[in-house]
Amino acid sequence: MIRMKVMIVYYSRTGNTRLVAEKIADGSRAEIEEIRDKENRGGVFGFLKSGHEAIFKKFVDIRPINKNPEEYDLVAIGSPVWAGGLSSPVRSYMALYGRKIKNVAFFVTYGVNKGKIFGHMEDLSNSPIATLEVKEKEVKSGEYTEKVEMFLQEVKTWFSRAVKEKKRKR
Numbered sequence: 001m002i003r004m005k006v007m008i009v010y011y012s013r014t015g016n017t018r019l020v021a022e023k024i025a026d027g028s029r030a031e032i033e034e035i036r037d038k039e040n041r042g043g044v045f046g047f048l049k050s051g052h053e054a055i056f057k058k059f060v061d062i063r064p065i066n067k068n069p070e071e072y073d074l075v076a077i078g079s080p081v082w083a084g085g086l087s088s089p090v091r092s093y094m095a096l097y098g099r100k101i102k103n104v105a106f107f108v109t110y111g112v113n114k115g116k117i118f119g120h121m122e123d124l125s126n127s128p129i130a131t132l133e134v135k136e137k138e139v140k141s142g143e144y145t146e147k148v149e150m151f152l153q154e155v156k157t158w159f160s161r162a163v164k165e166k167k168r169k170r
Helices: 017-026 043-055 090-100 117-123 136-141 142-167
Strands: 006-010 031-035 074-082 104-110 131-135
Touching: 017 031, 017 074, 017 090, 017 104, 017 131, 031 090, 043 090, 043 131, 074 090, 074 117, 074 142, 090 117, 090 136, 104 117, 104 136, 104 142, 131 136, 131 142, 136 142
Parallel strands: 006 031, 006 074, 074 104, 104 131
Antiparallel strands: none
């Protein structure tokens, strides 16, 4: 039996994206890596600074990662949506590693407007095999777990097709 090596990479300012990342990792037996930056994003000032960075598509210094994304069959990347855009720590991670990832999936958490977040992520990577969007209120109520299950099913279906294709080419 072929086993797919999966990694979940995420950034979370408030903890919402972390909860979704952990649920995906649990459901896929994936390894997990948190993107950490060097900024203090707490409080109102941190919130405003984060939104400003997203609007102007800023890059920030991120701490060194522990896992090489090139060693995984699939990397699922998670980000909060800030001011309708990609969080600056995830933007920085994707600028460094996005094009090196073999297969990618995206997931995001947002409050009001997800904007064109998946397009922003794809600009720094490849086309995703699956996407997941979760509203903040769904995280708070626990409703997001159903969406995670559907996302995982989409990934499993993709993997089954990929395995069949590999076997056919042999």
